[in-house]
Amino acid sequence: MKEAVVIFKHNRTIIENFLRSTIELNELDEINKENSKIVFKLLSSLELSYMVDNDYKQITPYFFKDKIDTTTYGLSKGQLFSKINIESDTIFISNPYISSHTGNMCITAAKSVENGFIIFDFNLINVLKSLSLIELNKPFNALSKLMYGAIGSFLFLMAIVLLGYAVKIIIESVFMGGFFKEIGSIFTPIIAITLALAIYDLAKTILEREVFYKNYTELDDAEDKVLRKFLTSIIIALSIEALMVVFKVTLSDDFSQMTYALYLILGIASLIISMGVYRRFVTNLKND
Incomplete structure (x- = not known):
């Protein structure tokens, strides 16, 4: 969850010192089939551990709490270590990320040892709970996830309905000959498609961040980007509507x-000005 990553950022030094001291105090310099059970007892938040040599080739299986996975034994992990520098007698701590092995939010600790590196994947939520930085209510979290999933799915469905409506209007107008006779037949599909795009972006963000946890990058301004994209789509749709009203009034000679x-144009202008003021405020806040 996003909140866990924010808590990690605010307490990064405490968490990193806790993990480093835990690994160092327990003198964990090797993991194998014989001592893996003991390692998982010592490190209650540990989900996965393995070792690589100095060329980043995996030299042990994946050790989980309740199983051992040998499918990746012998594979190179160079792509994972190419952008980091682990010095001797140090422990590297990664940023939070979604583990491809467990599907949970985790942080990785890599310790340099005599014949390579030992890797520890810690469950982020369990680490935060160990330090009393977070308290979770599983039934409430499950209900919250279910509600977000239902709302996101419904919004996604509405975006598809709007897109289908736009396609229906275009097809009917073309085959019935009204596409070039009635100005509304030109602008209505554009408005529907624009609104569908705005609703789709909103649904995608809700599902990714509250249900699937796909992307946790740029957390500080993610909501700001979504708000700007949504408002921009609404402003475009309203601008097209205002243009259509002007054309209709002009053609009907009923001024x-x-x-x-x-009134509609003034409303659109106020939205644009408000969004500009908001962006300026956010930019100044970041610079400060």
Whole structure:
């Protein structure tokens, strides 16, 4: 969950010192079939451990709490270590990420040893719980995840419905000959597609961040980006609507209705100004 990553960022020094001291105090310089059970008892938050040699070739199986996986034995892990520098007698601690082996949010500790490196994958939530930095209520979390999943899925369905509606209008207008006669038949599909895009982005963000936890990069401004994209789509849709109203009034020669178009344009202008002020405020806040 995003909150766990934020807590990690705010307490990074405490967490890193805790993991380093735990590994060093227990003198964990090797993991094998004989001592793996003991290692997992000593490190309650540990999910996975293995060793690689100095060329980053895996020299032990994957050791889990309740199983041993030998499928990746002998494979090179060079791509995982190419961007980090682990000095002798030090322990490297990674940023939080989604483990491809367990599907949980974890942090990796890599310790330099005599014949290579020993790797420890810790469950982030369990580490935070060990340090009393977080308290979880599993039933509530499950319900929250279910609700977010249902809402995100419904929004995704609505985006598909809007897209289908736009396609339906275009097909009907083309085959019935109204595409070039009625101005609404041109702009209505564009508005529907724009709104579908905005709703799809919102649904995608909800599902990724609250249900699937796919992406945790740039957490500080992720919501800001989603808000800007959503508002931009709404402004585009309203601008097209205002343009359509102006065209309809002009073609009908009933200029008494132009007041409504003016109100709509003023509303759009206020949205643009508000978004500009908001962006300036956010930028200044980041710079400070």
